[in-house]
Amino acid sequence: MITALIVMAGLALVLGATLGAASVLFRTQGDPLVDKIDAILPQTQCGQCGYPGCKPYATAIAGGEADINQCPPGGDEGVRKLADLLGREYKPLNAEHGIEKPKSVAVIDEATCIGCTLCIQACPVDAIVGAAKQMHTIVADLCTGCELCVPPCPADCIDMVPVAETVENWKWRYPVFELKVQPATLPAKEAA
Amino acid sequence: MLSKLFSFNGGVKPDPNKSLSTREPIARLALPPQLVIPLHQHIGGTPRPLVHVGDKVLRGQRIGAADGNVSSAVHAPTSGHVVAIEPRPMPHASGLSSPAVVIEPDGLDAAIEREPFDWHAAAPGEIRDFLRDAGVVGLGGAVFPSHLKLNPGKSGHTDTLVINGAECEPFITCDDMLMRAEPENILRGALIMQRMLAAKQVLVALEDNKPEAAAALKAAAQSLGHASLEVVVVPTRYPAGGAKQLIRVLTGIEVPHGSRSTDYGVQCFNVATALAVWRALEHGEPLTRRIVTVTGNVERPRNFDVAIGTPISHLFAAAGLKPDTDKLIMGGPMMGIPLPNIDAPVVKATNCLLASSPALFAPPEPELPCIRCGECARACPADLQPFELYWHSRARNFGRAQEYKLFDCIECGCCAYVCPSHIPLVDYYRYAKSEIWARERDKDAADSARERFEFRNWRADREKEEKAAKLAARNAAKPAVKPTDGSAPAADVAPSAGDDPMKALIEAAMARARAQKEAVAAKNTDALTPAQQAQIDAAEERRKRASELSGSNAPAE
Known part of the structure; x- marks a missing residue:
């Protein structure tokens, strides 16, 4: 009887200590689900979803506050990936948050720019170079196309230009067999 | 001595058709009126142009410097003038343009003075750098x-x-x-x-x-x-x-x-x-010329020794392109890429230019469903499962295609060659590969955007903290905010500095600004001549009338 109690108590102690040690050793920082969702989001940081950036939106999805169809830059494919990850039903993009557009980058008309620095403050990824009363310019490689710099510009000199196809980023098309229209032959006429 | 040869699995034996272009020796092709030398002709970084429009260049002169170590230089194949540095159509399946140096040969073909390089004595690293700069x-x-x-x-x-x-x-x-x-x-x-x-x-x-x-x-x-x-x-x-x-x-x-x-x-x-x-x-x-086979549906198929940058149309003109040609291919019939533009230049990768006609290559037959015969797997020299790759690529299931080692596919075309259903298998693989590359590029861009966004947020927080710290330090050093000229409003707000230092500072600054404005504002109206005063009065009168006329309740100031 006493032996059994000692054995059980000992076991409980050892297992408890192991669990306690494991919880300290293998502690996860933050929510791993948020990171997984964040990895799917396109990181434009545009705020079209209603949250101030991709990470807050990911947190909101993980917390069940936001739906998975609020990210227009991620597009249909993004919604599908999120649905796959979260085991939810796919649903089309919510038009309230905007529509899916081809990837664009902002371009400053340098002749019109007055150097007010408002766009620099608006850019979430520090892709705009310039200083007060100096011309500003956008580093195209860093621009995510979030359009956040467009509304603050008092001179209205920022345009969103779709990214051009180059030899480097050109993609092979999906193979489609072209049906050729053949001139109709009229057997009656040929015979005549 | 090699005692034994081994063998690889698969492979096919297509009709070689090589004797067409081996009857004549290699011919050195005359220079065209204009050479278009693309800067990016190799795997790796795009070279930086070293010349300007209007410059005179000599044969062998470097016109593009290697961008980093994974890159290679580009040289002028003859002497002449640079007439343009602009995007020109490339010998690429897309037919898109890419930056190129356009040279008009002067016919002298004067060579640049060569720096002597003793490779026998040089270290391997020096030889490698020399080869990179020789393109x-x-x-x-x-x-x-x-x-x-x-x-x-x-x-x-x-x-x-x-x-x-x-x-x-x-x-x-x-x-x-x-x-x-x-x-x-x-x-x-x-x-x-x-x-x-x-x-x-x-x-x-x-x-x-x-x-x-x-x-x-x-x-x-x-x-x-x-x-x-x-x-x-x-x-x-x-x-x-x-x-x-x-x-x-x-x-x-x-x-x-x-x-x-x-x-x-x-x-x-x-x-x-x-x-x-x-x-x-x-x-x-440096590498400025190469041998190019011009064959297929041409009058005089043969090999040409051509300057890199020669327009492809120039080669076909020399070989006599037959009128019933329906398609041009760079490379061979198995792996070549379609050429949408005949004016694109010969580049370092151009080994063969093939003119195709309906008689030479029958137009592709309609694609039929895969019957799972497994012929493609037997023909695959890379020991892959081409039908699996096909299904997953066709279904845009790129992750699965990669699991079946899509990127080990060498695009040799054996599978499509043997396919009884005439499925253009390689087209599907190329499609899937370029889609996967595009996704990887997007992923990299997203990762860098995330990093920059997080850094920006961190910086904003840091700046806020620094500002608060600075303010606290200043307040500690200067317990009471002293107005510049001791005017009444500033003295009024001074006691509130204790409960909100920021507010107090702003108030003090505003008071200073007001005092300054008062001191400065009326300076140019101190000593007015009667004539000037009359002018001012007349202007004020006009302003008043104008505001009355417009009917708006204009501000008094």
Whole structure:
């Protein structure tokens, strides 16, 4: 009887200590689900979803506050990936948050720019170079196309230009067999 | 001596059609009126242009400098003037444009003075830099910068150097004709490479359908008299010229997924690359010309020695393009890419220009459903499962396609060649590969955007903290805010500094500004002449009337 109690108590102690040690050793920082969702989001940081950036939106999805169809830059494919990850039903993009557009980058008309620095403050990824009363310019490689710099510009000199196809980023098309229209032959006429 | 040859799985035996273009020796093609030299002709970074519009350039002058180490230089093939540096159509399946230097030859063909380079005494690192600046890249088709491959790596030596003259693809004969014309120089280039790689043996391999080239190489090897150098004739079977397939035939080594042949002590170069290395080091000649086979639906198929940058239309004009040509291909019929633009220039990768006609290549038959016969798997020289790759690529299921090792596919076209359902399998693989690359690019861009966004937020927080700290420090040093001229409003707000330092500072600053404004504002109206005063009064009167007329309740000030 006493032996059994000692054995059980000992076991409980050892297992408890192991669990306690494991919880300290293998502690996860933050929510791993948020990171997984964040990895799917396109990181434009545009705020079209209603949250101030991709990470807050990911947190909101993980917390069940936001739906998975609020990210227009991620597009249909993004919604599908999120649905796959979260085991939810796919649903089309919510038009309230905007529509899916081809990837664009902002371009400053340098002749019109007055150097007010408002766009620099608006850019979430520090892709705009310039200083007060100096011309500003956008580093195209860093621009995510979030359009956040467009509304603050008092001179209205920022345009969103779709990214051009180059030899480097050109993609092979999906193979489609072209049906050729053949001139109709009229057997009656040929015979005549 | 090699006692035994091995074999690779799969492969096909298409009609070689090589004798078309081997009847005539290599012809040196006259210069066109304009040369278009693309800056980006190889794998790696795009070279920076070194010349400006209007500059005079000489033959062999560097016009584009290698951008980083994974890049290669570009040179002027003749003397002349730079008339433009602008995007021009490329010999690429897309037909899109890319930056190019356009040179108008002056007909003098004056060469730039060559810097003497003693490669016998130079360290391997110096030779590699020299080859990079001489623009030497792999001429077998992949255009990988050669200096990167001429590095023995950590082990410091290589077992086998393979010089690839197999040229297995139908119609193409540029390497065959080059081996017949300059066998000694090819072997000399191979020996330089052997020295750089510290390779124990050099195997120059070619298919048994090129007896003339084999004889020429063997005679040259005998005259050079190197025991470690051997000319090996391998059986003709497409794609025996694929690097991995050739290595397997010669050494029996099967390079597994994810590793390189160098991990197994084997390095492989094309014969034309060996010649380019020799010319660059021995004569200081950068890579500005190459041999191009012009064949197919042309009057006089043959090989041309052309300046890089020559428009493709110029070559077809020399060979006599037949009028019933419906398609132009760069490369061979198995792996070549369609050329949408005949004015695109010859680049370092252009080994063959093939004119196609409905009589020569029957138009593709309609694609039928896959019947799962497994012929493609039997033909695949890379030991893949082409039908699996096809299904997953077709269904845009790219992750699964990658699990079936899509990127080990060499796009040789054997599977499509044997497919009884006429499925353009390689088109599906190319589509899937470029989609996967695009997704990887997007992923990289998203990762860098996340990093920058997080850094920006961190910086904003840091700035806020720094500002607060600065303010606290200033408040500690200056307990009471002193107005500049001791005017009443500033004195009023001073006591509130205790509960909100920020507010107090703002108030104090505003008070200072007000005091300053009062002090400055009326200065130019101090000593007015009566005439000036009258003018001011008249203006004020007009202003008043105007505001009354407009009916608006204009502000009093």
